Each structure stands twice: as C-alpha cells, then as structure tokens.
Amino acid sequence: MSFELRLILAILTCYRLARMIALDDGPLFIFESLREWAQSKSNIELNPAGHWHNLNEGLSCPYCVGIWLSLPLLGLLIWHSVYGDWFLILMAISGGQAFIQSQDRK
DSSP states (O other), X not given: OOHHHHHHHHHHHHHHHXXXXXXXXXXXXXXXXXXXXXXXXXXXXXXXXXXXXXXXXXXXXXXXXXHXXXXXXXXXXXXXXXXXXXXXXXXXXXXXXXXXXXXHTO
C-alpha cells in the first residue's frame, strides 16, 4: 500500500476516532463514561487547583482529541504493518461513513 493511500486512511481514521471519543457514546457507553469521569474530576469544589479542567475540555473537543490521536497514527504511517494497515482501513471506512452521515444533517 502506498504512503499516500495510507495517509488518506490515517486522516479518515483520525476523524472517526476523534469524533467517537469526543462526541459519541461508544460501545457500552465507554466514551460517555470517560467524559463524565473527566468532568467529575474537573469539579472546582473537589479540585480547587483545576488540574483536571484541561482533560475535561480536551476530551469533549474533537479537534483536541484529533491532535493527540495524530501521534500514534503517525507511527502507523511510518512503521506500517499488515495489522496497522487493516486497522487504518477499518477505521477509515467508518470515518468516511461518519463524514458522509454528518454532511446529510446540514
């Protein structure tokens, strides 16, 4: 598989994973639970220093999540493997579907 094709797959994968973590409930409500956990940690009465506030804000922002996800995806681009390529293909298909579906709502 060419680098250019893997780059396109990684872009769609990043799009899908970022939206899934920041906006979707996820299987068994895992992503919703993660965001609720971060929100409870950022409660200013329980955490006066506000150390958890950035995590709470970051997990609910698909742009922020996408920045952090780009690092391991860059690793998949540089050190490609069969399993990494299959992961990119699977998530890119999901990312393409999510992008098309989000355009239908506008």
